[in-house]
Amino acid sequence: MEYNKRITLKDGRECVLRNGTENDAKAVVDVFDLTHGQTDYLLSYPDENSFTVEGEAGFLKAKTESPNEIEIIAEIDGKIVGTAGIEAVGDKDKVKHRATFGISVDKDYWSLGIGRALTEACIECAKAAGYAQLELDAAVENENAIALYRSVGFTEYGLNPRGFRSRYTGWQPLILMRLELE
Numbered sequence: 001m002e003y004n005k006r007i008t009l010k011d012g013r014e015c016v017l018r019n020g021t022e023n024d025a026k027a028v029v030d031v032f033d034l035t036h037g038q039t040d041y042l043l044s045y046p047d048e049n050s051f052t053v054e055g056e057a058g059f060l061k062a063k064t065e066s067p068n069e070i071e072i073i074a075e076i077d078g079k080i081v082g083t084a085g086i087e088a089v090g091d092k093d094k095v096k097h098r099a100t101f102g103i104s105v106d107k108d109y110w111s112l113g114i115g116r117a118l119t120e121a122c123i124e125c126a127k128a129a130g131y132a133q134l135e136l137d138a139a140v141e142n143e144n145a146i147a148l149y150r151s152v153g154f155t156e157y158g159l160n161p162r163g164f165r166s167r168y169t170g171w172q173p174l175i176l177m178r179l180e181l182e
Helices: 022-038 053-065 114-128 143-151
Strands: 004-008 014-019 070-076 079-088 098-105 133-139 155-166 170-180
Touching (some): 022 053, 022 070, 053 070, 079 114, 114 133, 114 143, 133 143, 143 170
Antiparallel strands (some): 004 014, 014 070, 070 079, 155 170
């Protein structure tokens, strides 16, 4: 799946949102490690990253060639500052209408509109891929992200009180959210 759009950020800079390609692999791995070290709200820690540049190149190539999955990068002045993507829950009849959504943005670029733009881009791609529902989990303490998700139409459908077990704070509840696309 391919995507390409230019947006103007709140500070006036231009940001390119596009599908990641094989050539972006090293920068994507680097921003993954960076963002996963900047907040305790993401799924993993940088030292748990088992991605290699070669593996990431294959992942990005597969997402670009996929008819229903994508990994979108946010790029400012040639620097990748965030990523977001949609992935099928499965290919069985009972779940092929569902996709999951994930996102991370370099903390130095928070509050500029990148998170919203990546979220809206993934929603657009999920609709184009024919999904009926987009899903995510968010740490309850991540109030800014939850407010963003609610503002674009996601609703809460459950709570996992032991969704994450943080190395630093112990149990972190996760809000389960979904967006109906049809």
